[in-house]
Amino acid sequence: MLYLSRFSFPGSEREFDFFLQQKRTCHDSYYPFQILSRHHVTDLTFEPVTILYGGNGSGKTTAINVIAETLKLSRDTRFNQSPFFGDYTALCDYELRQPIPAESRIITSDDVFDYMLNLRALNEGIDLRREELFQEFLEDKYSDFKYRTLEDYEQLKRVNMARSKTQSKYVRKRLMDNPREQSNGESAYFYFTSKIQENGLYLLDEPENSLSPQRQQELLSFLEDSVRFFGCQFIIATHSPFLLSMRGARIYDLDAEPVQTRRWTELPAVRAYFDFFQKYADAFDHPDD
Numbered sequence: 001m002l003y004l005s006r007f008s009f010p011g012s013e014r015e016f017d018f019f020l021q022q023k024r025t026c027h028d029s030y031y032p033f034q035i036l037s038r039h040h041v042t043d044l045t046f047e048p049v050t051i052l053y054g055g056n057g058s059g060k061t062t063a064i065n066v067i068a069e070t071l072k073l074s075r076d077t078r079f080n081q082s083p084f085f086g087d088y089t090a091l092c093d094y095e096l097r098q099p100i101p102a103e104s105r106i107i108t109s110d111d112v113f114d115y116m117l118n119l120r121a122l123n124e125g126i127d128l129r130r131e132e133l134f135q136e137f138l139e140d141k142y143s144d145f146k147y148r149t150l151e152d153y154e155q156l157k158r159v160n161m162a163r164s165k166t167q168s169k170y171v172r173k174r175l176m177d178n179p180r181e182q183s184n185g186e187s188a189y190f191y192f193t194s195k196i197q198e199n200g201l202y203l204l205d206e207p208e209n210s211l212s213p214q215r216q217q218e219l220l221s222f223l224e225d226s227v228r229f230f231g232c233q234f235i236i237a238t239h240s241p242f243l244l245s246m247r248g249a250r251i252y253d254l255d256a257e258p259v260q261t262r263r264w265t266e267l268p269a270v271r272a273y274f275d276f277f278q279k280y281a282d283a284f285d286h287p288d289d
Contacts, residue, residue: 001231003201010091031082040258047250054254060237068106077110104201199231208240216242
C-alpha cells in the first residue's frame with residue numbers, strides 16, 4: 001500500500017532565503033536547517049517500503065522526524081525541537097497517493113526505551129506487592145478470624161483462599177502476572193507488534209535498537225507481512241543489515257553525495273559484515289580446527 005508518494009525538503013537556496021528574512025539574532029542552533037541540505041537531500045519518492053540508510057550525522061533521523069511532524073503523525077515520546085522546527089516544516093512539501101489513516105504513527109528508539117522503563121517500574125511495584133502478599137497469606141492462613149457482619153465478607157474470602165491454596169497459588173491468584181517474564185528484546189518486539197496496525201503509514205527510527213539479531217529477523221518478517229497482507233507502508237531509518245534486506249525496499253544512501261538509491265548488498269555497513277564473515281569462513285566450516 002502506498003499513502004505517501006513524495007516528500008520534498010527545502011534545499012540550500014530556500015534555506016538561504018529564509019535566513020535573509022530573519023532578524024539578526026544569535027541562536028545556538030538552527031536545527032533542522034542545514035542538516036539535510038548539507039547532504040543534498042531534497043526530494044524523496046517512496047515505495048511501500050523505503051529505507052533511509054546512513055551513519056551518525058547523515059540526517060536520517062532528522063528526515064524521519066521532519067516527515068512525521070509535517071504529516072502530524074502520532075508519537076508516544078516528545079523529542080527535542082529547536083525554535084526553527086515549525087519554520088522548517090512549513091517549507092516542506094509532499095504528495096499523497098491516498099489519505100493517511102488515523103492509526104499512522106512514528107515509532108522512535110525513545111518510545112521503545114520509555115516503554116521498557118515503564119515496564120521496569122511496574123515490575124518493581126509488583127515485586128513490592130508480592131512481598132506484602134506473602135505476609136498477608138501467613139496472617140490470613142493462621143488467623144482466628146470469625147465472620148460477623150457483611151463488612152467482613154472480603155476478608156472472609158481471603159482467609160478461605162489462604163486456607164485452601166498454597167502460598168504460591170494464593171499470591172498468583174491475587175497478583176497479576178509479572179511482565180518481567182519478557183526480556184528487554186521481547187518487550188521491544190511486542191511494542192512494535194502492538195503499535196503497528198493494519199492499513200497505516202509507519203515511520204520507524206532505528207527499530208533494531210534493543211533487538212537481538214534473532215528478534216531483528218522476526219521484526220523483518222512481521223514488517224514484510226504487514227506490507228504484503230495488511231496494507232501498511234513503512235519508512236525506516238536503519239543500518240541493520242537484517243532490515244536493509246527487506247524485500248522490495250527502496251534504499252536511500254544518505255552517506256552518498258548526492259544521495260542515491262542502492263541495493264542493500266552495496267551498502268558499506270553490509271559489506272563490512274560480509275567481508276568479516278568471509279575472512280573467518282574457515283572457522284565456521286571447521287570449528288574444531
